[in-house]
Amino acid sequence: MSTAEIERQWTTRLRKRATGHLPPEKLLPDTQPAYVSSWIYVFGVTTLAALMLVILSGIILAIRGPQWWHSSSIGHFVNSTHLWSVEIFFFAMIVHLWGKFFMAAWRGGRSLTWVTGVVTFLASVGTAFTGYVSQTNFDSQWISTQAKDGINATGAGSIFNVLNLGQMLMWHIVLLPLAAVLLTTIHVLMVRVKGVVPPFEEQNGATK
Amino acid sequence: MAYFWSLAALIPLNNYGHYIHWGVIDISLANFIVIVLMIIAFIAALFLPFPGRSRRKESR
Numbered sequence A: 001m002s003t004a005e006i007e008r009q010w011t012t013r014l015r016k017r018a019t020g021h022l023p024p025e026k027l028l029p030d031t032q033p034a035y036v037s038s039w040i041y042v043f044g045v046t047t048l049a050a051l052m053l054v055i056l057s058g059i060i061l062a063i064r065g066p067q068w069w070h071s072s073s074i075g076h077f078v079n080s081t082h083l084w085s086v087e088i089f090f091f092a093m094i095v096h097l098w099g100k101f102f103m104a105a106w107r108g109g110r111s112l113t114w115v116t117g118v119v120t121f122l123a124s125v126g127t128a129f130t131g132y133v134s135q136t137n138f139d140s141q142w143i144s145t146q147a148k149d150g151i152n153a154t155g156a157g158s159i160f161n162v163l164n165l166g167q168m169l170m171w172h173i174v175l176l177p178l179a180a181v182l183l184t185t186i187h188v189l190m191v192r193v194k195g196v197v198p199p200f201e202e203q204n205g206a207t208k
Numbered sequence B: 001m002a003y004f005w006s007l008a009a010l011i012p013l014n015n016y017g018h019y020i021h022w023g024v025i026d027i028s029l030a031n032f033i034v035i036v037l038m039i040i041a042f043i044a045a046l047f048l049p050f051p052g053r054s055r056r057k058e059s060r
């Protein structure tokens, strides 16, 4: 194969693009700018850590199933771990969002980071909602019968039926988590590609 | 186990929830408390000193 041919291969082009945008030292940097040493930057990674716990406890719930999580004490424990890591996830995500909003962290070509954040937020709300209606208890029964009127009034009920437990469970444990994890991966990679946004003063070149 | 249940009784969950009614705003007390805690966390994150900050500034 000639060099020109190798250069034209999609694998070669993909590798060059990926390593060009994200060389290893950028993907996992050793240091961060001084302005990153503030508690406000801890909330993004707290969200990430909570998301990992959500997925892990969710996997254990999926392995054992509803009878187990409703009736055994270890099942209750894993169920509670799932719920409380979700609470931490949303708590941290919202403080993170406020932080990025007031930093205007979409500056300098970082709009995709912001937008993937927004869409992840929406996907997470959907995941939480389908989770609440998948509990298979009186709580989920109540929530779904309340929600059906609102959702049916929008017309979405024709393809998204909140009273259909099988469908809601599929959305909760397959489609939406997949979307949330995928979007989060792009989100965090975008932060690595662009680097953390400098404060307004640094951007305008003023000295401290 | 008895200790566990005495702890659980601290927050009675078998009653009706508490709601705050404030003009057009209706919110459960639990949600309101979480929002207040998020605001506190946000303000604290801005003002609490971050460990190691001064050390890192010097080396810059």
Ligand code: HEM
Pocket (backbone or CB within 6 Å): A040, A041, A042, A043, A044, A045, A047, A048, A051, A093, A096, A097, A100, A105, A106, A110, A113, A114, A116, A117, A118, A120, A121, A184, A187, A188, A191, A194, A195, A196, A197, A198
């Ligand atoms: C699954 C939810 C999310 C996760 C796991 C996550 C994670 C992260 C992490 C680890 C960082 C880098 C560290 C930091 O600056 O805190 C970051 C940066 C950022 N996040 Fe998120 N985030 C999430 C949701 C959101 C949401 C909802 C928004 C806003 C709508 C958002 C906007 C941003 C922006 C604009 C940056 C870039 C900051 C910069 O370049 O300096 N994120 N995110």
